[in-house]
Amino acid sequence: MASEANMAIEALLEEGRTFPPSKTFIANAHVSDPAIYERARQNPEAFWSSWAEELHWFRRWDKVLDWDVPWAKWFVDGKTNMAYNCLDRHLSTFRKNKAAIVWEGEPGDSRVLTYWDLYREVCKFANVLKGLGVEKGDRITIYMPMIPELAIAMLACARIGAPHSVVFGGFSSEALRDRIQDAEAKVLITADGGYRRGSIVPLKQNADASMAETPSLEKAVVVRRTGQEVLMQDGRDLWWHDLTADASQDCPAEEMDAEDVLFLLYTSGTTGKPKGIVHTTGGYMVGTYATTKWVFDLKDEDTYWCSADCGWVTGHSYLVYGPLLNDATSVMFEGTPDYPERDRFWSIIEKYGVNILYTAPTAIRTFMRWGEEWPQRRDLSSLRLLGTVGEPINPEAWVWYWQNIGGGRCPVVDTWWQTETGAIMITPLPGITNLKPGSATFPFPGVEADVVDEAGNSVPLGGGGYLVLKLPWPSMLRTIYGDPDRYVQTYWSRYPGMYFTGDGAKRDEQGYLWLLGRVDDVLNVAGHRISTMEVESALVDHHAVAEAAVIGRSHDVKGQAICAFVTIKEGVEGSSDLIATLRDHVATKIGAIARPDDIIFAAELPKTRSGKIMRRLLRDVAEGHALGDTTTLADPSVVEYLKGQYEEHEA
Ligand code: WTA
8 A cells, every 4th residue: 555655746846736536535525516505605695504503502593694794794683502512412312312512632531522521521510600601792712721621611601601712722821811801701711720740830920911901801710631739819810629529510592693603712803912813603503513523524433533632723723613513532631642652643543544634735734844754653554534724735745744644535624714714714524525635625615715815806716816705705704892993904905895814825727726825914823823013012021122033934834933022221231141031021922832943133123114113024025035125214324234144144
């Protein structure tokens, strides 16, 4: 098999060949008839409502879509509940005692929750929240390690109609504080700590620092995960296990309007503070249900593993909601790929017999660097489908994944979407699409994407431009929390009537879409969106810094590395100590994921005559490109000088 796969790769490099689905895959796939694209195109509303019909509604909708650009209402006046659809719906079938979540902790501990277990724990915790005075509409912030209680907390919020805002456990106390403040959350759910590469992340300690400045918070519920000593403030902080000990497991699901808010999720924008992306109940449910089923070809007998953290949208849509709506078995993992050894992912696949793996290109590039010997140590023959998300995947990494992880037999679905889109928008359908390594291929049925030029005109096949979406879709964001103007401004004002994704794309002669990365000042570091602006403000926040300009430069593993040009205040010395201090300072302000890779001291930054920093030129400097147009530069000598500085830094 290995030699056959090798040949396929050579052929691929020479001919640019495509990878059609195998006959067996087609024969067993949920969907294998390309006619569904045309059917959805002719009547997108009928297409989406046929998906909605597969789910449970307390009251059926009167109208599928109410579209008053850019304000959408899907499944108007329908009443439903996400947690009910994820759990209760399966309890009257054989799935009652099927594994819903198979969890593995970093130290190697493991738990399996059946649908019935999960239902019981969710109901109990939902009653706990009610007991703390949480009412429908109250926001709850969740700041947790990847343990089952995280999914339980999300589902409990959904059950009683309290929107959750999950904050990634790798974020700092300041980032957490800002997000609690913006959401005006009433309750925080956290843990004493979580494990990461053998050490403990002090989540509660971080949360304590945040909670000093979050007047809206009334209570904090703390899961005991590591057992380490933590401060418990009297009257505010309560243990999860005390509260749930004798909570009732009877908690009817709240009848939610289709347009009631399900959750907020903060994401980086080009400017200003993080945006609280608002998702509502009915449309998001339909979008994640449909895409999970068709993109991953998810079947009852599959063990499915999405390696994302629930702090990101991928963990929301494709670890918790999408798989549970599809009565799947979803694997959840607390740790990292290299602890205790570099074969941790492959050991999990072997141990649980994982059939479908969904991970990020940055992880794949890391595995590539570590070498084939790690996956070769384990039996990966259970795998039948692979997926990627989060950033463009280079063809080389795609083929490596296909060959070394998929054994040359598993389709690889490269899925493009965003926090804002809620669900996968551009993707192969594994029983239909002839795959091309590096291309996310075509829009999901019912989704209309286009590549347009500056003026908003469709670019002919073969050309590149900006990726836009031309039809509303059920799982679309509805607004930015507390800032509807910014919603209109960011997504709907560049091209009237079209959703602006902020990504560049090209379409080849066959109409395949190739994503080209962000066109604005948002970095994509290891699949995580970070705004240059936030890193700049964190730097300028340090007393030694006068000015900072942050750009992304290409990086083999992470996709992009963070490169900061910093002007320091007079009298301060630009030492290597200061570099270390500034890198730590950003990590403290935002989180370790935002720690700059390079800090280059600059006496001056290149600016236009109107004072705008020309990041484009800094990018050229960092990438070692010939300098672009410098005619609008106020002082052209600055860039030459910076090049010198950068080369010195590299040496
Ligand atoms: C990028 C993650 C290329 C893109 C689900 C997008 C991708 C941003 C892909 C959203 C892909 C995501 N190919 N680029 N398959 N998937 N992106 O909100 O730039 O964390 O705009 O959502 O990631 O990141 P977010």
